[in-house]
Amino acid sequence: MNDDTTLSVVRDCLSQARDCLRAEHMHTPASAIIAGARRRRVRRGLSAAAACATAGLAVILALALALPSASQARAVHVHLAAVWSVDSNSNGTVTITVRQLTHAAQLERALAQAGVPAVVTPGEMCLSTQNQDALFRSRAMRSGGPGVVVTPSAIPAGTKLLFSLIYSQGKVIGFGWGLVRTGAPLHCVSAKNDHLYYSSSSPKPQP
Amino acid sequence: VRVAKVKQDQREFTEFYEAACDECLRIVWLSCGSRQLAEDLVAEAFTRAWLCWPKVRGLDQPRAWVVRVALNTHVSWWRRRRREVALDGHDTAATTSPYPALDTAVLAALRRLPPRQREVITLRLLLDLDTAATARILGLPAATVASHLRRGLAVLRREIPSFDDQELTR
Numbered sequence: 463m464n465d466d467t468t469l470s471v472v473r474d475c476l477s478q479a480r481d482c483l484r485a486e487h488m489h490t491p492a493s494a495i496i497a498g499a500r501r502r503r504v505r506r507g508l509s510a511a512a513a514c515a516t517a518g519l520a521v522i523l524a525l526a527l528a529l530p531s532a533s534q535a536r537a538v539h540v541h542l543a544a545v546w547s548v549d550s551n552s553n554g555t556v557t558i559t560v561r562q563l564t565h566a567a568q569l570e571r572a573l574a575q576a577g578v579p580a581v582v583t584p585g586e587m588c589l590s591t592q593n594q595d596a597l598f599r600s601r602a603m604r605s606g607g608p609g610v611v612v613t614p615s616a617i618p619a620g621t622k623l624l625f626s627l628i629y630s631q632g633k634v635i636g637f638g639w640g641l642v643r644t645g646a647p648l649h650c651v652s653a654k655n656d657h658l659y660y661s662s663s664s665p666k667p668q669p
Numbered sequence: 670v671r672v673a674k675v676k677q678d679q680r681e682f683t684e685f686y687e688a689a690c691d692e693c694l695r696i697v698w699l700s701c702g703s704r705q706l707a708e709d710l711v712a713e714a715f716t717r718a719w720l721c722w723p724k725v726r727g728l729d730q731p732r733a734w735v736v737r738v739a740l741n742t743h744v745s746w747w748r749r750r751r752r753e754v755a756l757d758g759h760d761t762a763a764t765t766s767p768y769p770a771l772d773t774a775v776l777a778a779l780r781r782l783p784p785r786q787r788e789v790i791t792l793r794l795l796l797d798l799d800t801a802a803t804a805r806i807l808g809l810p811a812a813t814v815a816s817h818l819r820r821g822l823a824v825l826r827r828e829i830p831s832f833d834d835q836e837l838t839r
Contacts (some may be wrong), residue, residue: 465819465822468822468823468825468826469818469822470793472775472790472794472822472825473794475773475775475776476699476775476776476779476794476795477794477795479699479768479773479775479776480695480696480795482741482768483695483698483699483768484695486691486694486695486698486704487690487691487692487694488691488694488712489708490690490708490712491684492682492683492687493683494712495686495712495715495719496682496683496719497716498712498716499716499719499720502716502720503720531834591709591746618726632839668766
């Protein structure tokens with residue numbers, strides 16, 4: 463088969479698939495897009511101004527906040543069968559390996575003892591683009607071998623790590639991490655309602 | 670004067686959004702395989718379009734710009750979330766799609782292509798752009814676009830043996 467024939471066959475196939483979606487429409491109105499962009503612009507402006515004005519103060523505060531939390535943490539080596547493990551490292555980081563998201567309370571306790579504030583939601587999906595992005599920006603977590611390595615001092619003050627399940631089409635397909643504000647309500651869904659999670663008609667979860 | 674200009678920009682953007690959003694949604698859906706994800710990606714792409722509307726408005730193919738941004742955002746999100754851990758065997762769970770035409774081997778193979786090849790095939794075949802327009806949107810030489818297209822089609826041809834049967838019946 464030459465390139466032209468392949469091109470033609472693929473084009474036909476894709477066009478057919480696209481045509482079968484003719485009844486599908488975006489649910490997000492233009493006004494919501496514009497409002498979202500406006501909020502983002504304001505947020506960026508405020509962030510830039512705040513960053514310039516308080517850079518020095520932020521460094522001092524970060525140091526002041528990091529020292530007490532580091533002193534409260536202690537070396538932890540907890541291995542819960544083949545479910546999960548939490549290990550403190552000599553450089554102050556904590557290695558977490560999670561194979562199943564069970565025994566949530568014990569996991570939260572082990573993490574707290576290791577200096578990692580965390581909230582674990584074993585039965586619900588509470589992850590969102592916002593809280594996953596917040597974790598990515600904080601650089602508090604990186605991949606390390608079979609698990610992840612968390613730097614407790616990089617977790618912003620007033621926030622917690624979020625461990626949550628991931629659903630797709632009513633089934634649990636895995637779990638992931640995010641960063642949420644301490645005390646802020648989580649916006650979670652259970653497996654049977656996961657289609658509502660990203661729906662534009664429902665409120666988006668906030669970090 | 671400035672308020673009037675902003676209102677006019679909003680009107681133009683709204684017209685563009687209402688005319689283009691559904692097509693962009695369908696194209697991104699085909700490429701990423703999930704309706705919810707496609708809706709989020711397209712909304713994000715249109716948000717960025719509004720943030721730099723004076724630039725996007727002046728493009729030859731603003732829809733192609735939106736689709737390209739949505740596909741790039743998909744790659745970025747995937748990179749950020751790749752530490753997520755998949756449970757064993759979740760692929761075996763049978764999920765019934767309301768659109769069987771979306772479960773074809775061609776689309777599955779398309780979604781496995783490297784991002785650049787997928788972008789080129791999406792813009793060339795789903796948005797019906799020619800090589801020159803695709804090259805402008807992607808900021809690549811036309812020869813590079815042709816090369817990505819050739820490689821992408823070669824992969825699709827290799828992975829979908831039924832193509833040979835289809836050729837015989839054409």
